[in-house]
Amino acid sequence: MKLESAKNEIVVLTGIPGSGKTTLAMRSFSKYNRINLDALKSRNKEKLEICASLGNSRSIIIDNTNMTRQARKRYIEIAKSHGTRIRSIYLNCPLEMALKRNAGRTGRERVPDHVVRFYNRILQVPTIDEGFDSVEVLGGAKEIEEGPGRMGTHKRRKIEEQKSMDCFLSSHQCRS
Numbered sequence: 001m002k003l004e005s006a007k008n009e010i011v012v013l014t015g016i017p018g019s020g021k022t023t024l025a026m027r028s029f030s031k032y033n034r035i036n037l038d039a040l041k042s043r044n045k046e047k048l049e050i051c052a053s054l055g056n057s058r059s060i061i062i063d064n065t066n067m068t069r070q071a072r073k074r075y076i077e078i079a080k081s082h083g084t085r086i087r088s089i090y091l092n093c094p095l096e097m098a099l100k101r102n103a104g105r106t107g108r109e110r111v112p113d114h115v116v117r118f119y120n121r122i123l124q125v126p127t128i129d130e131g132f133d134s135v136e137v138l139g140g141a142k143e144i145e146e147g148p149g150r151m152g153t154h155k156r157r158k159i160e161e162q163k164s165m166d167c168f169l170s171s172h173q174c175r176s
């Protein structure tokens, strides 16, 4: 499944550490400018990078956890001020799976389990009313388990707020 759009846009990923954000960004959005706050180290540099990219008509993918509405708000504001489409992709990865994947990472890539749990706890599922032009959910446990090589076959679903909430309730809240 092709996830890249021919039109200029900002894609905001939401997902706990280990949910597969960076893998998805690199595999399915290879033409996009991948923006990661940890790498850029400051909000100021992040904003400059985003604006420079939009000025060059290059699409952007925001590769942070972006778990809360507050965290996502700044990207929505930048997109609106540039008249650029903004799209949310939520990686619906069960906590246990993210913990397992995280345990398989080494060095700085690996984050403490309590950090993964913390992000899972504060999750606010992205919704259209925040200002996104679309909200999509990737994965259910089975799809995600198929592995990064199968990432392209993930279903892409446009959802509305209630559906998003149903999904959240069935896959997250009941587990933790």
Ligand SMILES: Nc1ncnc2c1ncn2[C@@H]1O[C@H](COP(=O)(O)OP(=O)(O)O)[C@@H](O)[C@H]1O
Pocket (backbone or CB within 6 Å): 015, 016, 017, 018, 019, 020, 021, 022, 023, 024, 101, 102, 104, 105, 143, 144, 145, 146, 147, 148, 149, 151
């Ligand atoms: N769909 C997938 N299925 C299985 N493993 C995956 C998948 N996507 C990513 N991984 C693996 O899980 C780990 C975390 O992925 P990563 O993309 O770094 O997550 P994040 O950026 O959300 O922390 C990596 O070792 C990666 O290879």
Ligand SMILES: [Mg+2]
Pocket (backbone or CB within 6 Å): 021, 022, 023, 063
């Ligand atoms: Mg990452």
